[in-house]
Amino acid sequence: MERRGFLKTTVAVGLAFLAAGLGARAVYRALRSRAASNAQEDLERRLLERFDYLTLEPETVERFVADVEQHRPTLRLHPKGMPVEERFLMSTDFFQNGADESRRVAYVGFYHPYVTFCHNPLATRIGDG
């Protein structure tokens, strides 16, 4: 093979591999995104089933699930961990309202001591009521 032809072939093969790689990465990202989306939908469904006795403000579950996804890397830092259902309740005004199941429940903020500072609805600070 002449040198020019060899170079053309090498570049072509390289580009083909690159495209394949890029393609593979794109496919991987798409699959991951779909898996994450499925996982989020599963979590939403799980929470709605678990707390079907509560009247939830619109998007309470959706906002929580989105925050779980956003803060997933920090979850391992929460000492002793916390089941996601409990974290959901702690992220709403459920306990601030005395755990009254008859009251509408609204999302307050993602409960994680290292994400949302000083949001522990179970503590009563000096100066609070």
Next chain:
Amino acid sequence: MTGDYDVIVAGSGFAAAFFLHEYLRNAEAGARVLVLEKGPQRMHPEQMARPEALLQAGERSFVNETPDKPWSFSIGLGGSSNCWWACVPRMLPADFELRTRYGVGRDWPVGYDDLETYWCEVEEIMQVAGPSDDTPFQRSRPYPQPPHRFSLPDVRLKQAFGDTFFHQPAARPTRATQEGRPACCGSGVCTLCPINSKFTVLNGMNRLFEDPRVRTVTNASVQRVETEGGRATGVEFLRDGRPELYRGRIVVLAANALFNAHILLRSDLGGPHVGRGLVEQVSTTAQVDLDGLDGFGGSTSVTGHGYMFYDGPHRAGRAGALVETHNSPELRSERGKWRRRLNVKLIYEDLPRPDNRVAIDPGDPTRPGVAFHGRSAYAQRALDRADEDLERLLAPLPVEAIVSRKVNGTESHIMCTTPMAADPEQGVVDAGLVHHRVRNLLVLGSGVFPTAPPANPTLTLCALSLRAARLLGAG
């Protein structure tokens, strides 16, 4: 050997800080102090960026020959003040007189009255929140800050146990401090406080390391005290793996009870007591489901202290215990009963055993080798009846079930490896924490404790360090 320092301090945690606080108050303008800290300097924002690093370096800094028994501490500027939970009870008078009163353990060469004024000073610096009018401790001054709010179960326990149940004194303030520490908001993750509320050396005493008379070198692992003619002349430390030697007129070891003992051993300043008797309290935590009573509602992570099992004739035969009631958020996963949960901890004292020890690791002499072969029979007898103690403690509460009870791996305290004693044959340092044989060498920290009482050691080790510096200045 280089440098010519008035004082060289190994370590930068509680003991070092309170020693330096007193020393610098009276030192001349031209005094030269060298602080050598094994770990790096990581201020609060850096700690928050990598919270998992807080304890990792400590775990790698020694060889644990008996890994079933962990030892937890933080190395770096500020030492274990960076990871503690800020529980600051005093000891009781009886803790200093175990041998005289109960025929067990040893008496300390200091007593409650010797430390009272120093405890007050430490509490002021830490801005401790505690119950001035209702406390198990004889006090000459009120606590600097009012106590935290009891949890809902605490209120019932107080009604039932009256003068043996109290608000826990805590270096987690109820009001913002002048240094800018915000009030504790009860996040319940005190190992690394998200808002930097709990007292640490870095947020409460960092000015010491910024004093123009103080030079601080981090990532410097002190290995040996150099001596000549029975006097300390300086220290050898490793920096980037290379040894360096600095001269000093006074040497102070404040590097925690593992490293202090290790340094003495490497300095040929061993003896029958150095590194022997390594001990800490043993505790058990119970998770309790309550019937119709909500838990929580307190204003900080640990809200109550129970003294119903602490002191009394029983200590002649088994360990006394301090009770903690916890307010950290741990829900009960049942509809309608989410908050009906209480965690309590019983912290039993232990007595030193000579086979529990710190040595020079044969594979890596730059690190201590630590072996713990078990708690004393004295502590075990008490632990064996923890269920009875628990039943008595919980009797005033509507208990649905005790869900679990486990013995904890560590209390994150390390004690008794360089004990103090009036008799040089019985200890390593005297009542002023001066080494019996090398009279310009001080050894600080909870390693000097002759016994391991139920009370958390930090407040007392700080008071002892403050006192040691004052006695040094006076004499």
